[in-house]
Amino acid sequence: MRKTLFFTLIGLIGLLLGLGIGGFLTYNRTVAELGSIPASPIVVGTVYDRENHSIVYAVSNPGPVPLQLVDHTLVFTPGEESEEPAYVLTNVPLNLVLPPFTVTSVALDLKADTAQLQVGDAVATTLAYTHPLSTDLYSVYHTQVISLEQLQGSEGASEGAGKQTTPPATLEATPEVTPEATMTKEGQ
Amino acid sequence: MMRRNGWLWILLTLFLAGVILAWLGLLWGAYLLPHEVAFVLGFFGFLVLGFSLLRDYAWVAGMLEDVLRTRTSEAEASQRIRQAMSGAPRPELTFMLLLRTLLQGVAPIRYAFYGFVVLLLLVAVALQITPGAQALALVMTGLFLGGMVAVFFVWVLDMSVTYLLGEYAQQLAQSQPTEPTGAELPEASG
Numbered sequence: 001m002r003k004t005l006f007f008t009l010i011g012l013i014g015l016l017l018g019l020g021i022g023g024f025l026t027y028n029r030t031v032a033e034l035g036s037i038p039a040s041p042i043v044v045g046t047v048y049d050r051e052n053h054s055i056v057y058a059v060s061n062p063g064p065v066p067l068q069l070v071d072h073t074l075v076f077t078p079g080e081e082s083e084e085p086a087y088v089l090t091n092v093p094l095n096l097v098l099p100p101f102t103v104t105s106v107a108l109d110l111k112a113d114t115a116q117l118q119v120g121d122a123v124a125t126t127l128a129y130t131h132p133l134s135t136d137l138y139s140v141y142h143t144q145v146i147s148l149e150q151l152q153g154s155e156g157a158s159e160g161a162g163k164q165t166t167p168p169a170t171l172e173a174t175p176e177v178t179p180e181a182t183m184t185k186e187g188q
Numbered sequence: 189m190m191r192r193n194g195w196l197w198i199l200l201t202l203f204l205a206g207v208i209l210a211w212l213g214l215l216w217g218a219y220l221l222p223h224e225v226a227f228v229l230g231f232f233g234f235l236v237l238g239f240s241l242l243r244d245y246a247w248v249a250g251m252l253e254d255v256l257r258t259r260t261s262e263a264e265a266s267q268r269i270r271q272a273m274s275g276a277p278r279p280e281l282t283f284m285l286l287l288r289t290l291l292q293g294v295a296p297i298r299y300a301f302y303g304f305v306v307l308l309l310l311v312a313v314a315l316q317i318t319p320g321a322q323a324l325a326l327v328m329t330g331l332f333l334g335g336m337v338a339v340f341f342v343w344v345l346d347m348s349v350t351y352l353l354g355e356y357a358q359q360l361a362q363s364q365p366t367e368p369t370g371a372e373l374p375e376a377s378g
Contacts, residue, residue: 006351010344017340021333025224028326032221 038131039063041098043142048117048150054109055123057142061098069096070128070137072108079120079146087111094127121146196239203232222323223330230334238301238342244294245345247272248287252352255283256359284360287353298346305339308332 045058055074061067074089089111098104108125110117117123124143130136144150210225220228235242251268254260262283269286273293281289312332315325 003351006347010347014340014344017336021227021337024329024333025227028223028330029221 035064036133037063038065038067038133040138041067041069041127041129041140043127043140044103046142046144046150048146049107050116050151052107052109053112053114053116054107055125055144056105056107057125057127058103059098059106059127060103061100064100065131065133066100067098068130069094069098069106070130072128073126074108074110075124076110076114077122077124079118079122081118082115082121084115084121087114098129117146117151119146119148119151193239193243195243196236199232199235199239203229203236206232223326226327226330227334230331231337233331234305234335234338235341237304238338240297241294241301241342242345244290245342245349248290249345249348249352252287252349252356256352256355284356291349301339301342305335308335 039062042060042062043057044060047056047058049056059069071091071093073091076084076087078084078086092108094106096104096106106127110123122143122145124141127140127142128137129140130138206225206229210229251260251265255262255265266281266283266286269283269290273286273290308328309332312325312328315321315328318325
């Protein structure tokens, strides 16, 4: 009886030790494996910045690998209320790093000296990005048809952008990228 | 102690090969992460460190088991211990006293071995609570847990020897209740 109890206790301690070691190795192996999988950026919000005549996108990087936005292409298609002809801005350099697990505000200038956006206008953007595991260029395509709501919310565009880019509570603080910082120097 | 050290050389070779490979950076990368290398090194390192304990406890436990099951006589077992012990133990020492002397000889090694475990645990915990040392803490924890496997082997044999000594003392007390055996016996309660 005493013998059974004694060696059962030793066996249990061994089991607990094995459980701890297995958990430690498995957990850290999983963290290492998952930590190297890049995600695709997701556009989670759009605001029209009337003052700077730009569109501010809230771009989320839901993965653990930093992504690099290389350039963007913007296609403007006028709605019924707009007098502005359609135009395309191609391959405007961006060079912006999206940190892991954060939502970043990315301001893209509309074409200079064009009329303000009207309800019904469509802005289609292609964001080209790279990640550290490959030399390929990937892209995200986002179309936004301007609604009345977005025009009304665009008076204080910077505050609006701030609201839109608030990340979920579990994520780290959003690095606020000011529109100036991301504006293209070509001024198209 | 004059017993054979064959396994020690195998373990030492494995351990040193692991250390050299890890030092050259050939062990991790595609297959093993740093903390997994540390786990393997900790395991072999503590096997080497506790080798004399493993060997002596296993020897003593096996001999006690034989004596308890009357496969070996006490005189024969005593003779074996006398041969193994350095110096000439006095011939009038009983088997129990010979065992105690032998285990007392191992006691400093046992103390140092468990001391190393505690030291490594403290270092691992200290790194774990140091901000900015996560990578080092992970490797240190791997080293510690790998060592704990070897420590578990030593500890189980240690416990087994303690247990079997108790059994033997009980058997002695039952077989010769009036004669003094020369050893401190635990109370024969059951």
